[in-house]
Amino acid sequence: MRFLKVGAVVFGALVVTTLGISASDLLSGKGGSLLGMLVATKEVGVCPVDMVHVPTASSFTCIDRYEASPSDSCPLLTLTSSIDTQRNLNEQSCRSTAVKAVLPWTYVTREQAATLCARAGKRLPTANEWYMASIGTPDDAEKCNTSTNGIWASGSNPACLSATGIYDAVGNVWEWVQDDVRDNKYGETPLPPEGYVAQVDMAGIPSLTETKPNELFYDDYFWSREIGVFGMLRGGFYASDSDGGLYAVHAKTAPTSATVAIGFRCVR
Structure with a gap:
């Protein structure tokens, strides 16, 4: 029995030696160890240049740095209706991209946005994913486009930036997320009546509203209806004033x- 134990220890040592994994490598995840290489693969070069890494997320890895816009392969770069978006979709090479200093893609339905994300190898974020990536964006009209007469080119104000590094999550254009709201329920969770945000859940979804603006939530507003099936938009748009924001x-x-006030961004 003792021989078997010693043999197992020796065999284990040989395996560790063969893989080049030392005890310090296992703890620090560095050097030439297998674990170190796996960690490096995840942490370095995870996202393309038009996306940012969200290391705290478990359901996605990357999110568009800027609001989505038409790629150069799309027939129409300036859109005036959802029909224009559909004409772009009829061109199989047309997809969404996310670049600085370009007007975001607007006049887009949720399903059109989902298709455009899919063509780029991405998808629409959930409400929770959008919130995780958007936390830290200032709710300030001097930094984000919430009190003007029109859309900014993406990334126009470098101060409208979240903690993860995405631009314009607050204001500019509303952004589609993939969730449905059915009879004023988010999943199985009842939503509050329309009003000013007074409390939110961990996805930043309002769980309590009031009739007066609440400074703790930057006077942000929640729009809802008791009966029906609806999509969900987040962040506000260029003329939301104090009603728009992270919440x-x-x-x-x-x-x-x-x-013209609705756009999107994608995750993967």
Whole structure:
């Protein structure tokens, strides 16, 4: 029996030696060890240049750095209706991209946005994923486009930046997320009546509203309706004023809605 134990120890030592994994490597994840290489693979070069890494997320890895815009392969770069978006979709090479100093893609329904993300090897974020990536974005009209007469080119103000490094999550254009709201429920969770945000859950979704603005939530507003199936928009748009922001949620918008104030970004 003792021989078997010693043999097992020797065999284990040989395996560790063969793989080049020392005890210090296992703890620090560095050097030439297998574990070190795995960690390096995850932490270095994880996302393409148009996306940022969100290391705290478990359901996704990267999110678009800027709001989505039409790629150069799209027939129409300036859109005036959801029909223009559909004409772009009819061109199989057309997809969304995320670049600085370009006007975001607007006049897009939720399903059109989902298709465009898919063509780029991405998808729409969930409400929770959007919030995780957007935390830290200033709720300030001097930094984010919430009190103007029109859309900014993406990344126009470097101060409108989240803690993870995405631009314009607050204001500029509302952003589609993939979640449905059914009879004023988010999943199985009942949502509060329309009003000013007074409390949120861990996804930044309002769980309590009030009739007066709440400074703790930057006077952000929650839009809802008791009956019906709706999509969900987050962040506000260029003319939201104080109603828009990190906690602003529009939960009474039909998924087929497509206006100059609605855009999207993608995750993967």
